[in-house]
Amino acid sequence: MIQISDRFRILFRCQRNRCPRCGEGRLMTGLFKLVDACPNCHFKLDRGEGFFLGALPINYFVIVVYWMLPIMALWIFAKVLSYQVALTLIGIGMVLGPIFLYTYSKLLWLGTYYFWLAHELEETPSEA
Numbered sequence: 001m002i003q004i005s006d007r008f009r010i011l012f013r014c015q016r017n018r019c020p021r022c023g024e025g026r027l028m029t030g031l032f033k034l035v036d037a038c039p040n041c042h043f044k045l046d047r048g049e050g051f052f053l054g055a056l057p058i059n060y061f062v063i064v065v066y067w068m069l070p071i072m073a074l075w076i077f078a079k080v081l082s083y084q085v086a087l088t089l090i091g092i093g094m095v096l097g098p099i100f101l102y103t104y105s106k107l108l109w110l111g112t113y114y115f116w117l118a119h120e121l122e123e124t125p126s127e128a
């Protein structure tokens with residue numbers, strides 16, 4: 001049986017740009033490039049067509065929670081930002097944020113996926 005601490009270890013490995021299986025290989029080689037397999041243990045990341053669709057709601061969630069809501073709080077509650085500035089910043093973030101978070105949200109998805117289905121880490125074939 002997989003312990004909860006092992007599941008969180010998998011999640012933190014992915015957040016730190018490390019392979020969910022071995023924790024060693026770097027998965028992001030650039031801002032927009034994710035490797036096909038772990039350079040250390042050759043764990044194949046892509047499980048097939050549509051596997052990384054789960055990264056889309058994670059990307060959206062991160063942009064809304066860490067960009068849009070703080071700006072709205074500064075505009076509505078703190079009254080530090082004007083209406084025009086807040087909407088401009090939100091608009092810029094809603095366009096550029098998903099682009100820059102594209103690859104990292106895939107890592108977060110990998111961590112979330114294997115957090116719940118940790119037994120699949122051993123069942124997933126390694127790339128030759």
Ligand SMILES: [Zn+2]
Pocket residue numbers: 019020021022023024025038039040041042043
């Ligand atoms: Zn690995």
